[in-house]
Amino acid sequence: MIKATLEPECTGQFSAFFLDYLHQKPSLKPFYNLFPSLENFKKAVQERSFSQEKREVLATALTGQYQKAGLECAAVEKLRDSKTFTVTTGHQLNLMTGPLYFIYKIVSTINLADRLNKEYPDFHFIPVYWMATEDHDFAEINNFNFDGEKYRWESQQTGAVGDFVLDGELKAMLKKWRFLPDFLREAYESSDNLATAVRKYVHHLFGEKGLVIVDGHDSELKKMFAPIMEADILEGKASELVQESTEQLEELGYKTQVYSREINFFYLDKGLRERIVKVGDAYEVLNTELKFTETELRQLIQKNPEKFSPNVIMRPVYQEVILPNLAYLGGPAEVVYWLQLKKSFDLYKVDFPLIMPRNFAMVIDANTSRKIERLGIPLKDIFMSFPVWKKAYVKQHSSHDLTLNDKKEALESLMDEMGMSVKGIHPTLETTSESTKTRMLKIMDHFCKKVVKAEEKNFSEDLGRMQAIKNTLFPKGVPQERYVNLLQFYLQDEQFIEKLFQHFDPLDFNYILLRY
Template structure:
C-alpha cells in the first residue's frame, strides 16, 4: 500500500472538541492526566498501581475465558506475562459487530497492537500487552446486527433480548449466514463452531490478530465484577459517580463543548439471561425497568455481595471498571469515545483510579486502483477526496466552462442600472423607486434562471467527468458517511488476505493524521 497523510482538520470529519484535545488546547488540560504522547508513558507507568492479587484474578479469568480456543504462542505468553508486575496493557474496546462491522473495528485493534510495539521499543524493561475489550454486555442489538459491503446491507434479525454476547447462533443465524455466500473462511469457521455471539467474536478476533498477541477480555465474569462492588454500592446508594460526571460535563459545556454522554443518578443495568434493563430507585428500594423485578435495600446489598455479575455498568462507569481490573496505561478510541472520557476524569479521581493516556485510534481511507485511475483523470490530489462533492462540482464546472456561466458581470450591470434609474425615477414620483426595485428583483431572477440553464448545459457536456467524481465520492463516503464508519473489511480482505499485515505496517498510533492508503485491487 502507498500511504499519504492529511491533517485531520482538513477532512471535515471531526468535531472541534476532539481536535482541541489532540492539539493540546490548554482549556481541556484540567480534564485529563497525560498528554497523548509517547513521553507520557513513563509517568503513566509510575502512577499505575496494580496489586498482585488483581493480576492473579485477571490471569485466572482469562485462562477460563480462552477455554476451548487454541492459543497462539504470543497470546499464551501475554496471558502469563500479566502475572508480572512489570507488565501493562493498552486497550481498545468495541461492540460485537457482525463480521467486525465497519472498518474502524479493525483500525482500533491494529492501532492498539502497534502502540504496544512502540512502547516495547521505548521502554524495554517493561512488557506491554494489547487488549481488545469485548462489549459483551451491550444490549443494543440493532446497532450490531448487520454489516455493509459493496453498497449492500446484510442483516440478522432475531427476537432474542438481553446482553448481545449471550445471543445464541440459532437457526435464524444459520439462515442469515446462507445469505452471505462470499464470507471469508475466518468468519465462517468462527460462527459455525460457536454457540454464542461472544464466543464467535473471540474466535475471529483471535484468528485475525492472535499472532500479534492481542488479548481478548470479556468483563462479564463474577470474579472480575467482584472488584467493582464498592463502586456499585456508591452508584446505587449515594450517586457519587453521577455527581462527579455531571460536574465535569457542566464545566466542559461552559467552555462551549457538547456532551457526548449523559450521566444518570444510577449508572447500572440489571443483567441476567435475556435481560439488561436499567435499575431505578423507588420509595421501597430498587426496581428494574420493563420487568417485575424489585429489591429492598437489604436485598440489593446482598445481591451486590453474592452476585456482582448481575450489575452491568453503562457508558459512564464502564471505563472505570476497565481500568480497575486491568493494569492498563492507555485507551485508544474513536473521536466520540475520546471526548466522552474527558467527562469522566472526576469519577476516576474520586475512586483513586489513575486516568489512562487517552489516544485516538488511527483513521484511514482505503482507495483501490479504480479510484486512483479516476483521480488521475480528474487531476485530483488526495486532499480532494475530502472536499464535498457539491462544492467540487460547482468549482469544476466553473473552471471548465468556456464562458462565464455565472453571468456575474451582467448581473452587476443590470443591478446598477435599476439602482441608478430607480433613484432618478424616485425624484419624479416616490412610488417609481419601489417599482424599479421590484423590476430589479424580476430581472435578476431571469438572469439567475439563465445562469442555471448555462450551468446545466455545461454539466451535460461534462457528464463523464462529473460521474467520475460522483463515483469517487460514493466509494470514499458511501451514503454520505466516511468509508471507515460504513464498509466492512471483507470488501478489501477477500481479495487480499495480507490486508491486516499491510495495515500493521502502515499505522502509527502516535501520528494523529488521516491516512489515505492506495490498495492494489
C-alpha cells in the same frame, strides 16, 4: 499500498470538542490527566498503581476465558509481571467484524503497544481488545455491508448479546453466505454463543500479534469492582460529578456525548439486561418484578457481582479497575465522552488513562484511484460535500464566466443611470427604478443558475466519475470505514490487515489515505 496523510481537509466529520482536544486547547486540560504523547507514557507507567493480587486474578480469569473457547494466549501470563501494562480499545460484537473501523481500532492498539515496547524496553506493553459482551443493543451489531448488500441476522433473543446462542437461523445463513472465508465460518459454526465466536475470529486475525481479548462479563473480574458497584448504586456520587463535568463542557460550547443516571448499572441475567432504579427505599429492575432492599442489594453485589452490568458511564471505570492500563484508543465520540468521566475516576481513586484517537483511514481502490487521476483533482477535494465539490469543479474547469458578474455589474450600473435620469420627472420614479433593478438582478441570478446547470451537463462525464468516487469512498454519505466490511478488501488480498500495520501510526493523528 501508498500512504498519504491529510490534516485539516477531512476534519469536517469530527466535532469541535474532539479537534480542540487534539490541539490541546487549555480549557479542556481539567478533563484529562496526560495527553497521549510518547514521552507521557513514561510518566503514566510511573504513576500507574496496580496490585499483584489484581494481576493474579486478571491472568487467571483470562486464562479461563481462553480455555473455555478452546484457545491459548501466551501474552496473558505476562500480565502477572509487575512491569507489564496494557493499552486498550473496545468495541461491540459486530457480525462478521462489522465496519472497517473495528479493524482499524485493533491495528492502532497493537501498533501502539509495539511502539512502546521499543521505546521503553524495561517494561512490557500488551494490546487489549475489550469485548462489549454485555451490550444489549442487538440491532446495532446484527448486520454487515459487503459488496453493495446488507446482510442481517434476525433473532428474538434478548439480554446481553455475548450470551446470544448461535441459532439455526444463523447457521443456515452461514451456508448461504458462500463468500465467507473459512476462519469466519468456523468461528461461528464451532461456537455456542456470540462472545465465543467473536473471540475466535479476533484471535485468528490478531492472536499472533499478542492481542489479549477481555470479556468483562466475568464473576471473578467483577469481584474486584464490587466496592465501586455498591458505592455508585447506593450513593450515586459519580452521577453528580459526571453531570458537573457535562455542564462545564456545555458552558464551553461543547455538545454532550453521554448522560449520567442516578444509578449507572443494569441488572444482568439470562435474557435480561434492564436498568436498576430507586423507588422510595427500594431498588427495582425495570420491566420486571424484581425488587431489592438496600441490604439485599449489598448482599447480592458481594455474592453475585456478575449480575450487575455497568453502563457507558461506569464501564470505563470498570475497565481501569481490572486492567494495568495506560491508554484507551477510540473513535471521536469515545474520546469525547471519556473526558466527561475524569471526575468519577478521581472520586473512586482510579487512574485515568491517556485518551487517544484510533487511526482514521480510507482505502482508495485501483479503479477509484484511476478516476481521481483522470480528473486531476487533489485528494483533499474528495472530502467536500458533493454539491460544493461539483460547483467548484465546474467553475474551475469551465472556459466561461458562469457567474456573469461583469454583466450583473453592467446591468446594475445601467439601472442606476436610468434611476438618476428619471428622478427629476417624478419623485416616485427613483423608488420604482430601485425595485426594478432588484427584480432584474434576481432574474439574472436565476439565469446564472440555468447557465451553471447547462455547463454541468457539458461536464456530465466528469461529474459522473466524481459521483462514483463519492459513492465508493462515502457510501450512503458516511466515511468508508464506518460502512464497508473487512471482506471488501480481505477477499481480494489476505495480506490486507498486515499492510495496514505498515502504514498506521497511533501517535500520528492525521487522516490516512491508502492507495490500494
